[in-house]
Amino acid sequence: MDNIINISQEDHSRPSTPEKEPPNKKVKVARKKRSWTWEYFEEVDTEERTSEKGEPLKRCKVLDANGNKCGTYYVNDGSTGNAINHLLNDHEITNEGKKKNVGIFL
Numbered sequence: 679m680d681n682i683i684n685i686s687q688e689d690h691s692r693p694s695t696p697e698k699e700p701p702n703k704k705v706k707v708a709r710k711k712r713s714w715t716w717e718y719f720e721e722v723d724t725e726e727r728t729s730e731k732g733e734p735l736k737r738c739k740v741l742d743a744n745g746n747k748c749g750t751y752y753v754n755d756g757s758t759g760n761a762i763n764h765l766l767n768d769h770e771i772t773n774e775g776k777k778k779n780v781g782i783f784l
């Protein structure tokens with residue numbers, strides 16, 4: 679009898695090799711991931727303007743309906759909370775882009 683069914687030959691006899699570690703070892707991330715808010719903000723040259731404490735600033739570059747740049751300054755301290763709030767509250771922009779369903783003019 680020749681037709682021995684070759685039951686999927688799972689190789690249990692193989693010695694457990696230690697090389698099967700998951701590949702997601704900690705890799706040094708060289709580049710900073712920039713927040714999505716940077717789509718709407720620009721860094722302000724410290725030569726041009728800084729905060730009262732001399733901190734670098736970022737400026738909102740969202741255009742309003744008239745094409746005027748918003749120009750609100752925030753301290754560029756690496757946190758994005760204030761920028762996110764500003765975009766959301768003043769421009770109705772979220773990390774998914776401009777909110778749909780804008781346009782309720784009552």
Ligand SMILES: [Zn+2]
Binds near residue numbers: 740748765768769
């Ligand atoms: Zn703005």
